[in-house]
Amino acid sequence: MESEKDKELLISYLNNELTAKEKEAFEKFLAGSAEMRQESDEAGHIWEMMGQLPEPEPSAALPVKFYAMLDTFKASEADKRNVVKELWEKFQQMWSFQPKFQMAYSLVILMLGLGLGYFVNEKLVKSGKNEEIQNLSSEVQDMKQMMMLSLLENPSATERIRAVSYTNEIKAVDKKVIEALLTTLNNDSNDNVRLMTLEALVKLANEPMVREGLVQSITHQESPLVQSALADVMVKLQEKRAIKPLKKLLKQQDLNGFVKSKIESSIHEII
Secondary structure, three states: OOOHHHHHHHHHHHOOOOOHHHHHHHHHHHHOOHHHHHHHHHHHHHHHHHHOOOOOOOOOOOOHHHHHHHHHHHHHHHHHHHHHHHHHHHHHHHHHHOHHHHHHHHHHHHHHHHHHHHHHHHHHHHHOOOHHHHHHHHHHHHHHHHHHHHHOOOOOHHHHHHHHHHHHHOOOOOHHHHHHHHHHHHHOOOHHHHHHHHHHHHOOOOOHHHHHHHHHHHHHOOOHHHHHHHHHHHHHHOOHHHHHHHHHHHOOOOOOHHHHHHHHHHHHHHO
16 A cells, blocks of 8 residues: 555445445545555455454463462461351350359450451551462462463363453563563464464563563564554554564465555554
């Protein structure tokens, strides 16, 4: 296409968004140029491929590892509650057997409660955080990370997409998670999973390891959809290191015409 306006018209044409008059004028424009018709046909083929991508059906199944961890966590919490319950039952027994000391017990409990409350309050003010809540939050994060890594190996594309989505809930993404996402981007057999993974990695682009991995991923991609999406990402990140692998991709003889145009435009915008 000669200009950005022509490209926008092509997209509107493919989406059936033009009026009858605009459509007729655009088709006359295409009829006057064999090169434009070829590019329009290739873009239409891309559009058709996108429409044929399978939409995975959600599954209610979750990995065994996750349920095992969940059961362990529940059992641990149940043990804590049982200890408190036993202490309370013993206290009730002592209370019922010694009625003449109830007033004394009440005073002692009141004084202990006040003292304990003051001590706990001072402790929380000084530390600025509740250690138990912090530990619990850390355990939940570890569970989410383990579940994500486990689901990325699931044969179901739906489960792998779900795994990628968990990166939004992990506060501190470590090297292991980044490596797993980059491996999925380069090797997963499903285009939907790759595109979802690319979107997740872009949100982590402040990490040098992620940027380097995205640049290296350019020459690993064979899907026109992923190639085009990666070119857009490089423009968004203004990643000049991407120019060399993008030019290498342009040398492929079987490169889709629409993708070729996209990459050429992306290189120009990065430079």
